[in-house]
Amino acid sequence: MAKSLLFIPDISGFTKFVQTTEVAHSQHVIAELLEVLIEANTEELQLAEVEGDALFFYREGELLSQEKLLAQIENMFTAFTGHLKLLEKNRICPCKACATAPKLELKIVAHCGDIEFLEVQGNRKPFGKQVIEAHRLLKNSVESDNYVLISKELSSDIELPIYYYSKVFRFKQGKDTYDQKEVEYIYSIIDSNKLNISEYSKAKEVVFDKPPGIVFDRNFAIPAESLLEYITNLSYRHLWVHGVDKFEYTENEVTRLGSEHICVINNKHLNFVAVKKKVKPGKYVYGEMTRSIPIADTLYQFYTISPISENSCSLKIELYWETKSILKKLLITLFAKKVLMKNTKTGLDLLFKLTEDSRSIPSSK
Template sequence: MLNVQRGCLVLADIAGYSEYLSGVELTHCQDVLADLVGTIVAQTRGSLRLAKLEGDAVFCYGPDGTGDGSMLLALVESCYFAFMGRREHIRRNTTCQCNACRTIDRLNLKFLTHHGEYVIHQVAGSHELVGRDVVLAHRLLKNSVTEKLGFRGYALFTLASVQRYSLDPQALRMAKHADSYQDVGEVIGYVLDLEARWKEEEDRRAVYIPPGKGIELDQRELPAPPAVVWDYMTSPQKRPLWQGSDRVDQRNPRGVAGVGTQVHCYHGAMVIKEEILDFRPFRYLTFRADWGKTVGLMGTLLITMELTPAADGGHTRVSCRVVHERGLKQRLLLPFVEPRLRSVIRTVMDNLSRLLSSPPDEHN
């Protein structure tokens, strides 16, 4: 009997590749493609499962229960930002004058995100996803988004995925879009302009405590990829599992976690308040923290949690750095509260390390 599953279906497709391929040297363009596809796959590791590499596209899926709307959007945006960053790095640093290297900026990245049913079919020792929704997701890669909206780099979320992951198209500034297909009729979706988001991120002032600045409270390697660590650090459902809080409430201006998100962590009668100031999925986040009596009269602090993938891709180096936010009083007090801060951070990071080392079914 077929085991029908439900989940998220995500296709990341390198836009403009066919045109790019027709005018460049084959050897170099294959190197470029392998580099960019590898960047996409690395970003999805731990958050989605790789179904198949399809030439210039990556097909991934995630069974229900493996992520929420905030994580899905963080994944899509982080993949796009990593792709664009890698593309620009190749363009700026190459000394090769071949067409493949000189025209790499013609390439962009588009996503299709759908939610539906699928069956995992075993073929010759490997698995393949089949089903009507799998076919539909692939069909939707051929759409009129660029012609109608002018977007080159974008994410098209079907109505099914928007509803399943409780995404707010208006808050996220998504454009409504519809295409008709002969065999399935009209399909409605919402489109996020990722190229515009990339430019916003490039222009936005970073709030980041670099290595060597402030006080490094903890640094360690955790036994999970950056996407998984990020999920546990930012999910209000998962944070109590390792922080020891009774509950975590989160208010998100865009409907998903990001800059401006307000967090309240409840520990008995004590409430720890946080505001996210910088949010770079799977890389780092910086937040303002008011830890109340935990650090006495210290007041608010700025904390950066930075994630760096280990060479094997399956582990993550996490660094926690803190600075005082303002004033002579805070600067003088910080050395005195440092031992308490360090103890708190190391305790919760020990908890997180143990949690990530345990089987997934024990994470509840």
């Protein structure tokens, strides 16, 4: 029987990450990163299982060539590192989970051997001695949390030299003992600076040369971070934004600069994207921009939160709009501004009532 490939990307630091940060946001960050790794599976490996912070891939009865295996490994490290940089640069949330996410690392273990399969409720999962061995290789003596480890058996079968090196890889020999059996492997610590990270979308800072068209202020008897969560967490949005039939957004994602969502009103889809503007240090700001409303070319809405004490803060809501049409400017002055003021005031009142009713830090998305 031809050997099968066993391939396990594992996010390093997950346990500590969850134990020392806000659990819900950390779970969403990990979920995002796992999705990134799955999308980076360019060799169409079969996904057997999501194992918490790791993915268990396999290819039945076939090994990848050394060129394809190394390309697959590099592709996953590149995608993973690129997404961490995106999270770092476009972060809105100040919580520990979002702040420490860029410190997460990745290790990949690749092994091979004869495997059997267990089928439960239509799900086919590899099992056997080699599967156990592959998972045990995750616990090794490599002095890093950002590396690839390839078993000696696999490296021999695909004729990957023990001391192979390139711009990204520089392999060394290693060995560990499992159940009184010595297992040899080669490994390469990955320097993220050597990866060819593609340009990712950075949120553009918005600058205005005029005062806002609408401003509302209100104090809240909850911590500033909690109010920011109520505003940025789109799962709360239906509780305080009046007149929207539904909100469409990516549920397994912590809102960040560049995040998009859709408001559906009377079957009309209004597209919004998260943006930023400068605020004084110590304040939190979240903004949204849309070009979908008919009365203006662009509409911006910013929420600026200023801590007052440990359990209180003030919120300033500012609306800006831009239009080149004289007719639209007239419509805004005569009609639309009153509607925007009414809707914003209603939303602010509902948001205040929501926080008053809860009076506790909301659960993250």
